[in-house]
Amino acid sequence: MDIAALLSWLEATSLAARIRDSLFLFPLLESFHVIGLALVFGTIAVIDLRLLGAASTDRPFKRMASDILKWTWAAFVLTALTGSLMFLTNAGVYYHNFYFRSKMALLVLAAVNMLSFELTLGRTAHRWDKAAAAPPAGRAVAILSLAIWISAIFAGRLIGFTTSRAKQTAPAPADSSLEELFQK
Amino acid sequence: MKSFAEWLSTTFLSVFIQNHNSWAIPTIQSIHIVGIAIVLGSVFMIDLRLLGLAGMDQTLRQTSNRFGPWLMGALWLMLATGILMVIGEPVRELITFSFWLKMLLVAVGTLIAVIFQRAVRKHEEVVETRRAVKYFAVLTFLIWACIIVLGRLIAYDHVWGSWSPAARS
Numbered sequence: 001m002d003i004a005a006l007l008s009w010l011e012a013t014s015l016a017a018r019i020r021d022s023l024f025l026f027p028l029l030e031s032f033h034v035i036g037l038a039l040v041f042g043t044i045a046v047i048d049l050r051l052l053g054a055a056s057t058d059r060p061f062k063r064m065a066s067d068i069l070k071w072t073w074a075a076f077v078l079t080a081l082t083g084s085l086m087f088l089t090n091a092g093v094y095y096h097n098f099y100f101r102s103k104m105a106l107l108v109l110a111a112v113n114m115l116s117f118e119l120t121l122g123r124t125a126h127r128w129d130k131a132a133a134a135p136p137a138g139r140a141v142a143i144l145s146l147a148i149w150i151s152a153i154f155a156g157r158l159i160g161f162t163t164s165r166a167k168q169t170a171p172a173p174a175d176s177s178l179e180e181l182f183q184k
Numbered sequence: 185m186k187s188f189a190e191w192l193s194t195t196f197l198s199v200f201i202q203n204h205n206s207w208a209i210p211t212i213q214s215i216h217i218v219g220i221a222i223v224l225g226s227v228f229m230i231d232l233r234l235l236g237l238a239g240m241d242q243t244l245r246q247t248s249n250r251f252g253p254w255l256m257g258a259l260w261l262m263l264a265t266g267i268l269m270v271i272g273e274p275v276r277e278l279i280t281f282s283f284w285l286k287m288l289l290v291a292v293g294t295l296i297a298v299i300f301q302r303a304v305r306k307h308e309e310v311v312e313t314r315r316a317v318k319y320f321a322v323l324t325f326l327i328w329a330c331i332i333v334l335g336r337l338i339a340y341d342h343v344w345g346s347w348s349p350a351a352r353s
Contacts, residue, residue, distance in 0.1 A: 027340040031333040034217065035224070038332065042225015056250060059241065067238045071228070153221070154214040161210050 007091040016088040026089065029082045036079030037156070041149050043072040051142035053133025060129045093163050100163075103155035110148045117141045185349075189274035201272030209272055216265040220332060222258035226251040227297075227328050234321035244312050248304040255297055280341040281348045286334035293327045300324075 010016060019025045049055040050064055087094050094100045121128075121138045128135055134142070192198055201208045232238035233247040242250070270277045277283050300320075303311050311317060341348040 023340075023343055027336055027343065028333070031336040034220070034332050034336060035329050038217070038221035038224040039228055041218070041221040042228060045222065045225060046229065055254075063241060067241075068229075071232070071238065150218055153217050154211070157214045157217060158210050161206075 003095070004092070007095055010088050010091040013088065015085075016091075019085060019089045026086065029086050033079055033082040033086065036075050036082060037153065039075035040072055040079055041153065043068050043075065044145060044149060047072075048142035048145050051134040051138045053131075053139070057132040061134070062125050062129050065125075090163065094159065097159055097163050099155045099158040103152055103159065106148050106152040106155060110145065110152070113141055113144050113148060185278055186275075189278045192271060192274040192278075195271070197268075198271045198274065201268065205272070209269070212265050212268050212272065216262060216269065219258045219262040219265060220328075220335070222254055223262065224328050224332070226255035226258070227324055230255075230300075231321035231325050234317050243308070245304055245308045248301055252297075252301045259294060259297075277338060279349050280338050281344045282334045282337040282341050286331055286338070289327055289331050289334065293324065293331060296324055296327070 019029065046056065046068060047065060050057070050059065050061060056064060117138065121135060121141070128138075133139060193202070201212075229239060229251050230247055233240070233242065233244060239247050300311075337343060341350050345351065
């Protein structure tokens with residue numbers, strides 16, 4: 001199956017149609033995407049600032065990482081899931097969008113950056129665990145991490161400005177407003 | 185409010201943002217999102233500590249001292265970028281139900297944050313041992329989550345039906 005066929009198949013799924021035809025689902029997916037990314041960036045920044053020696057310098061690094069990163073991953077799952085559902089509604093348009101592609105590339109960079117840390121300094125963390133800052137390579141990883149995630153946020157916001165929203169296929173959505181929803 | 189919004193949209197700064205909207209608006213909004221990430225992240229770390237789910241090697245006062253200043257600093261950043269967004273698109277922002285409900289929750293959330301940090305500084309043990317503090321932790325997180333939802337709904341104010349002033353006019 002070629003990519004164009006896959007993209008149009010994704011758009012044709014009943015799940016994609018359900019989201020497109022609802023007044024609330026897409027805005028709510030966007031909202032939970034923001035909540036998710038806020039927690040991803042917020043918690044990663046806590047770790048990065050620790051590596052840089054800019055904050056939490058009195059806390060052992062390994063303890064902090066095991067304390068916080070599980071929440072980062074949980075938030076990442078929420079963000080990826082809501083992001084995938086939004087992608088589904090207009091797959092062809094997003095796939096060809098420059099900022100969407102940039103954002104995906106940034107996510108790959110973030111993964112490579114994280115892996116390079118885990119496979120090297122992460123394994124010797126017991127040696128510098130209680131130091132106020134990580135060794136220079138660790139600080140470089142932290143700076144890169146902050147830069148990559150902030151860039152991903154900018155790219156993500158730009159996707160919304162450079163793509164047209166998918167058209168509703170149903171003429172009148174069943175859930176026409178929150179006001180009516182509350183009156184029922 | 186409508187005439188105020190229309191007047192605001194004729195001011196120099198507003199016209200400047202409108203004339204550079206291809207980059208100005210997305211840039212301001214992105215900085216606003218980075219700001220909310222620092223706010224929600226800080227609230228989250230304090231709340232996890234209150235719930236006993238993270239940061240238990242730190243006292244409550246240490247946790248509040250670590251994240252409180254970042255929370256307040258990011259709130260100032262959000263105020264600045266938020267004001268720029270209102271100046272840049274006054275009608276889109278001010279003539280909505282979502283915006284004003286959001287402002288109400290922001291006021292409540294900020295007031296709670298200020299009072300909480302003061303209480304931890306003065307009566308740490310009292311705050312820590314109260315059972316209600318766990319409900320407080322969940323509630324404050326929900327307030328900031330709702331603020332994020334309402335912020336996004338400014339762009340979709342029609343979901344409120346006739347509650348939206350944009351739909352009435």
